[in-house]
Amino acid sequence: MYAFTLERPTTTAAAAKLAADGAKPLAGGQTLLASMKQRLSSPDQLADLSGIKELSGIRREGNAFVIGAMTRHADVADNVELKAALPALAELAAHIGDRQVRAMGTLGGSVANNDPAACYPSAVLALGATIHTTARKIAADDFFLGMFATALNDGELITAISFPIPKRAAYMKFKQPASRFALVGVFIAQFDAGVRVAVTGAANGVFRHAGLEAALSKSFTPQAAAAVRIDATELNSDIHATAAYRANLISVQTQRGVARALG
Ligand SMILES: Cc1cc2nc3c(=O)[nH]c(=O)nc-3n(C[C@H](O)[C@H](O)[C@H](O)COP(=O)(O)OP(=O)(O)OC[C@H]3O[C@@H](n4cnc5c(N)ncnc54)[C@H](O)[C@@H]3O)c2cc1C
Numbered sequence: 001m002y003a004f005t006l007e008r009p010t011t012t013a014a015a016a017k018l019a020a021d022g023a024k025p026l027a028g029g030q031t032l033l034a035s036m037k038q039r040l041s042s043p044d045q046l047a048d049l050s051g052i053k054e055l056s057g058i059r060r061e062g063n064a065f066v067i068g069a070m071t072r073h074a075d076v077a078d079n080v081e082l083k084a085a086l087p088a089l090a091e092l093a094a095h096i097g098d099r100q101v102r103a104m105g106t107l108g109g110s111v112a113n114n115d116p117a118a119c120y121p122s123a124v125l126a127l128g129a130t131i132h133t134t135a136r137k138i139a140a141d142d143f144f145l146g147m148f149a150t151a152l153n154d155g156e157l158i159t160a161i162s163f164p165i166p167k168r169a170a171y172m173k174f175k176q177p178a179s180r181f182a183l184v185g186v187f188i189a190q191f192d193a194g195v196r197v198a199v200t201g202a203a204n205g206v207f208r209h210a211g212l213e214a215a216l217s218k219s220f221t222p223q224a225a226a227a228v229r230i231d232a233t234e235l236n237s238d239i240h241a242t243a244a245y246r247a248n249l250i251s252v253q254t255q256r257g258v259a260r261a262l263g
Contacts, residue, residue: 002036002039002042004036004042004045004046005045005046006045006046006048007023007045007046007047009047009048009049009051009052010051010052010053011054012052012055012134012159015047015049015052015134015157016134016155016157018045018047019047019134019155019156019157020155021155022044023045023046023047024041024043024045024046024047025047025049025112025157026047026048026049026050027049027069027105027106027109027112028101028104028105028109029104030097030105030109031113031115032046032109049070049108050070054068054159055069055070055108055160056068056070056075057071058071058075058076058079058081058082060081060085061162063164063165064163064164064165065081065085065086065162065163065165066132066160066161067107067160067161067162067163068107068108068159068160069109069157069158069159069160069161070106070107071107071108072102072104072106073093073096073097073101073105073106073110074093074099074103076089076090076093076107077091077094078090085165086163086166086169087169088123088169088171088187088189088261089123089127089163089169089171092122092123092171092173092187093119093120095119095173096110096119096120096180097180098180107120107161108157108158108159111143111150111158112150112158113148114145114148114149114150114205114206115181116200116203116204116206117176117182117183117200117201118181118206119173119182119185119200121144121200122171122182122185122198122199123163123187123198124140124143124144124161124198125140125144125196125198125206125207125208126169126187126189126196126197126208127140127163127164127166127169128141128189129162129163129164130161130162131143131161132158132159132160132161132162133157133159134157134159138151141208144205144206145205146204146205147204147205149205164191166189166191167190167191168220168261169187169190169261170187170188170257170258170260170261171186171257172185172186172253172254172256172260173201174249176201181201182200183240183246184199184200184201184241184246184249184250184253185199185200185253186198186253186254187200188254188258188261190261194213195212195217195220196208196213197213197216197254201246202236202249202250203236204236209228209250209254211228211229211230212225212250212254215227215228216254216258220258220261220262221258222255222256222258222259224258225254226251226255228251228254230247230250231247232244232246232247235247
């Protein structure tokens with residue numbers, strides 16, 4: 001490891017000032033510290049967000065859950081109120097990585113990082129969540145800009161994410177067995193206004209699938225999902241799976257997810 005300075009702010013305002021002055025936010029360190037060890041990232045200064053109490057916690061506000069950016073995956077997985085009202089999100093968190101990753105990794109770190117195979121971005125997009133930052137509120141549809149790219153400006157911190165509670169939802173992850181990230185993950189959410197479907201792991205970034213959304217908004221059944229043709233043209237092919245295989249997985253995981261959401 002090379003030399004850098006580490007700051008430990010105790011308020012969001014102090015962290016925002018450090019970030020505005022160029023410090024790199026450190027959340028659970030599950031991605032950032034590994035990147036620094038590999039010299040893929042070399043910040044001069046880190047601002048450790050773990051001492052900022054107001055950035056952690058889960059609370060219900062009307063028909064939504066507001067989850068602080070520093071809330072660990074394990075705490076999302078174990079939250080009793082969330083498990084009762086939005087179990088798909090708690091289950092998603094319960095199957096991220098391994099026990100250590102879930103103990104340290106955070107919602108804000110995952111969403112800011114926007115790994116194309118990460119689980120949370122699909123929940124944020126399918127649930128039509130709102131990302132609260134130190135500067136503004138950003139709709140999920142405007143937030144994810146492609147591989148590891150988001151609408152966050154330099155120095156802008158995620159403080160919380162607000163997740164509307166759907167009528168039904170499910171997240172189906174087909175794991176890449178070595179990393180446990182999603183080879184393909186599909187998050188399906190049914191609202192009165194229609195169904196939203198977000199896919200992770202299959203392309204260069206999380207995306208909504210218009211064909212599946214239209215079919216499932218008309219008929220929320222596995223059969224309706226099965227009838228949708230999934231175009232493999234823009235999907236990834238790599239040593240783990242071809243684009244055609246991923247396209248088939250999107251269909252199969254969506255059918256399974258709908259069946260699961262229907263109970
Ligand atoms: C072995 C392993 C397996 C994993 N498996 C999965 C999996 O199955 N599914 C999955 O979804 N993820 C998986 N992950 C990712 C993990 O869950 C973390 O979410 C991810 O590593 C980043 O979260 P973090 O809190 O550790 O952030 P950090 O590593 O601390 O930060 C990541 C990036 O986000 C920035 N950042 C952090 N917090 C904020 C903030 N509040 N505002 C703005 N920017 C911020 C940092 O500056 C950095 O650029 C895995 C990771 C590992 C190491």
